[in-house]
Structures are given as C-alpha cells and as structure tokens.
Amino acid sequence: MSEIKEQLGEPVDATDDQVRARQAADALIDDYHRQGGKLEQSQVDRVLDRRGLNASECLFVYEYLDQQGVEIEFPLEEEFDEDEFEDLAASDGYNQGEIIDAKAGDSTLDWLRTVIGEEPLLTPEEEKELGRQIALGRLFSLQRETNPCDSNPQAQMMISRAERARVRMILANTRLVMSISKKYMALSALEFTDLVQEGVIGLMKAVEKFDHDLGYRFSTYATWWITQAITRAIANSGRTVRFPVHIVQRITRLRRAVRWLQRVNEGRRPTLTQLEEELHWDRATIVAISDLADSHFISIFEGDDGDDRLSLVETLTSNEPGPDKIVEQQNDAQYLDSLLDNLSPREKEVLSLRFGLGLSGEWTLEMVGEKFGVTRERIRQIQEKALNRLRFKVDLQERDADPCGH
Structure with a gap:
C-alpha cells in the first residue's frame, strides 16, 4: 500500500480510505480526458458504486474532481x-x-x-x-x-x-x-x-x-x-385473529383442492388420502390447516364408512349463499377460466361438458364421445391429459406465489 501511496503522491500516513478515493478519482479523470473533456454523472455513479466507497470517500472524489477542473454533466432533468x-x-x-x-x-x-x-x-x-x-x-x-x-x-x-x-x-x-x-x-x-x-x-x-x-x-x-x-x-x-400470510395461502390452496377433487370425482367428497396425493402434504398438516380455516367452510369428520373425509358444511342460518360464499364462487369462476385458457380448444370443451361448466349440465363420457365422433375411452384419455396439464399449472402457480417454500 505504501508503494501505491507514493505513486499517487499521497503522504505515507494517508489512510487506506483516502487512497481508495484517490484511485477512483484518478480513474474518472482518465475517463474525462479520454472522452474529450466530458464526464457524465452516470459514469461517476458506476465507479463509486463498483468500488464500494463510503460517503466520506465519495465526497473526497467530488471535491478532488472539482479541484482538478473536471465538470460533471448531469442529465437535463x-x-x-x-x-x-x-x-x-x-x-x-x-x-x-x-x-x-x-x-x-x-x-x-x-x-x-x-x-x-x-x-x-x-x-x-x-x-x-x-x-x-x-x-x-x-x-x-x-x-x-x-x-x-x-x-x-x-x-x-x-x-x-x-x-x-x-x-x-x-x-x-x-x-x-x-x-x-x-x-x-x-x-x-x-x-x-x-x-x-x-x-x-x-x-x-x-x-x-x-x-x-x-x-x-x-x-x-x-x-x-x-x-x-x-x-x-x-x-x-376480515379476521379478528390474524393468520400469517403463508397460512392464508395454505388455506386457500386446501380449499381449491377440495373443490377441484369434488369436480374430478363427479361430486363425491375427497378423502384425506386423495388430498395427501393432490397437495403433497402429510395428513397432520391437512388436518391442522383445515382446523384453522373458517368453520362455515370446511371441517374434518368421520364418514359412515369409517374413512376420514373433508366436507363442505352448509350455512345454518340461511339457505341463501352469504357474501363470503359469493366472493368465493366469483373467485373460483375467474380462477377456473384462467386455468382453462392453458388448454387446447378441444380439451377445454371436453372438460366444460364433462364437469358442467356451461349451462347444459354434466355430460357422460358417451355423450361427449358422440358429440366429437370418438369413443368413450378416447374422451377419457383427453380428459385425463387435460387434468394432468391443469394440475401441473396449479403446482407452478403455488410455487410462484410462495417463493419461501412455506
């Protein structure tokens, strides 16, 4: 460092910070002369930032440039x-x-x-x-x-x-x-x-x-x-007890999985085993998240056949959907539309007919096959391929929404 100080003409007792600032200033002066007497503020910024100078060192650079007659050009604004x-x-x-x-x-x-x-x-x-x-x-x-x-x-x-x-x-x-x-x-x-x-x-x-x-x-x-x-x-x-954001995201993901599996299962309620496979969560996590969800939406109960199932619970006070339910339904429709846009027109129409997404109700495999002029098995293959594509898309969206991996 003492050799560098001598080359710069600095006293031997000059601090390392002063030497770094002088080196940066000299580099800018070289740029100034090489560019025909021009030096833009953006160039100064890059040098100060790249060399990691502190505030005092930056001020030294500006003062030294001023002493050497170097004028810095600012953009007009x-x-x-x-x-x-x-x-x-x-x-x-x-x-x-x-x-x-x-x-x-x-x-x-x-x-x-x-x-x-x-x-x-x-x-x-x-x-x-x-x-x-x-x-x-x-x-x-x-x-x-x-x-x-x-x-x-x-x-x-x-x-x-x-x-x-x-x-x-x-x-x-x-x-x-x-x-x-x-x-x-x-x-x-x-x-x-x-x-x-x-x-x-x-x-x-x-x-x-x-x-x-x-x-x-x-x-x-x-x-x-x-x-x-x-x-x-x-x-x-909308909650007195406030959940962390990643918990809210998990509740939302669980609700979507329940509705999705109900459609795939033609209205049958999903089992915990199906939810484990769909969400890639363990059973304890599914139960814990379901317990945190709003009580009027989901609950775990023992089915008649002894299998744990996740069920939608009807609102007890009224047969009409409440405001929260309407919001959920609107969000489901928007979310589903955005997902279906990732499919081919034929795949989209097959799923719409099979799961009653239009006004005509749910069609059987035979009915859809007759419409397209193909066999029942071919429609089932198209349906399965489309569902797999949508599952992959949902997984990507969930990972993007939760970059921390919660």
Whole structure:
C-alpha cells in the first residue's frame, strides 16, 4: 500500500480510505480526458458504486474532481440549484402518504391512470442506474443521521437525487400494482383503491430493498413484495385473529383442492388420502390447516364408512349463499377460466361438458364421445391429459406465489 501511496503522491500516513478515493478519482479523470473533456454523472455513479466507497470517500472524489477542473454533466432533468438544496434541507424527503393518496377522495384512481399513461416503463439499464442513485443516496443519508450539522451541498444533491429516483421507480411501476390488485378484487371486501394503496406500500418496500447488482429485473422482484402486501391486507381485513400470510395461502390452496377433487370425482367428497396425493402434504398438516380455516367452510369428520373425509358444511342460518360464499364462487369462476385458457380448444370443451361448466349440465363420457365422433375411452384419455396439464399449472402457480417454500 505504501508503494501505491507514493505513486499517487499521497503522504505515507494517508489512510487506506483516502487512497481508495484517490484511485477512483484518478480513474474518472482518465475517463474525462479520454472522452474529450466530458464526464457524465452516470459514469461517476458506476465507479463509486463498483468500488464500494463510503460517503466520506465519495465526497473526497467530488471535491478532488472539482479541484482538478473536471465538470460533471448531469442529465437535463437532474440539474440542481441552491434553492432546491434549501427546500430539501427543510424536508424529510419524499412523503409516502402523498405518493399513495396523490389526491384526496375518488380522484386517486384517476391520478393513477394518469401516471400510467404518462410515466414510461424503465429499461433494465435505467433500473440499474436508478438503483445506484438510491444506494448512493442511502450512504449520504446515513452520514447525515450521524452528523446532522453536515450541510455539504454535494451530499444534499445526492440525497435529493436518490429521492427522485425512488419516486420515479414507484411511478414507473404503478401499472404493475394496478394489474396485481385486479387479480385480488374477488378475494376480499376491500375496495380496489384500498388494494392499490396496499400494493403501493409493498412497491415502496421493494424499491428500498432492491439490489441492482444481482442482475434481475425490478418488476420480478417487486411482484413478490406487492403480492405480499395485498394478501396480508386481505388476510387481516376480515379476521379478528390474524393468520400469517403463508397460512392464508395454505388455506386457500386446501380449499381449491377440495373443490377441484369434488369436480374430478363427479361430486363425491375427497378423502384425506386423495388430498395427501393432490397437495403433497402429510395428513397432520391437512388436518391442522383445515382446523384453522373458517368453520362455515370446511371441517374434518368421520364418514359412515369409517374413512376420514373433508366436507363442505352448509350455512345454518340461511339457505341463501352469504357474501363470503359469493366472493368465493366469483373467485373460483375467474380462477377456473384462467386455468382453462392453458388448454387446447378441444380439451377445454371436453372438460366444460364433462364437469358442467356451461349451462347444459354434466355430460357422460358417451355423450361427449358422440358429440366429437370418438369413443368413450378416447374422451377419457383427453380428459385425463387435460387434468394432468391443469394440475401441473396449479403446482407452478403455488410455487410462484410462495417463493419461501412455506
């Protein structure tokens, strides 16, 4: 290290941090001269981020570049002035409430639609660049917390730029929040605007935790955080005792398996053995999850033949379906439609006829065979192949919805 210090013209007692900062500054000066006296802010960001400099080292780089007469070019929309520094110093940064609410009352959705129409999607390179800006701004924010009296204009600029980057990433991904929120409208009595607001909160967490160095798209990462925020809000909205999100997901999966097996079994209730095979859970887990589910929906009981079975329990107070049942039915229909879209037209029609998904009731194998001009056995083969494809699709969706493997 002493040899490096001598080459840089630094005193031998210079700290390693100062040497690292000087090396970064010299590399940027070389770029400046190689590019004919031009150096963009994005280039500076990449060097500071790649070398892992702390806030003090970053400030040294900027001060050294200024001493050497190197002017850094900012994009037009990122030019700053002293008035902006003063405004920022008097604020606590971007206001989450302002981003979520935007405007009071019913105009929230109108504002969101306007944002979606005006804010362009980000390219992978833009996501990385904004991620760098946020990461560097975080360094300077931490330094300001430890030294509140530090009012270095360069530090203020970096913090302000990071806040702008956060807001831009949030606004550019608002359409993703809207898209995910729509899928959960039938699962909850929450208003669509409430789901969107919860989704935006999840999006904000994703922006704060996104690591631009890992190489994947931000939308892939944000989808998980948005979904978690929305499903958590749904889980907490209609229950006094609040379940963890992964438990709610397991309850939902169990309910779907019960309804699915009832259709496959032509209305017969599924046994615990069938549920074990369908869900790949052990019997104790199935019993435990069923006990946590709403009592008016499912319960374990001893059948006449001594076999444990899972049964839908009728609502005792009324023969009419309640609001919760209607929501379940609507969600089932939407979910089933999306699944059937993965099949060929013939497979889709065969399943629709066999399980009475249309208005004509359930058809026998012979009836469907006559319609298509094939044998009963051929229809059974088509049905089995289609069901296997759907089971595979459901398994993929469940794994995607629960990346932690719960």
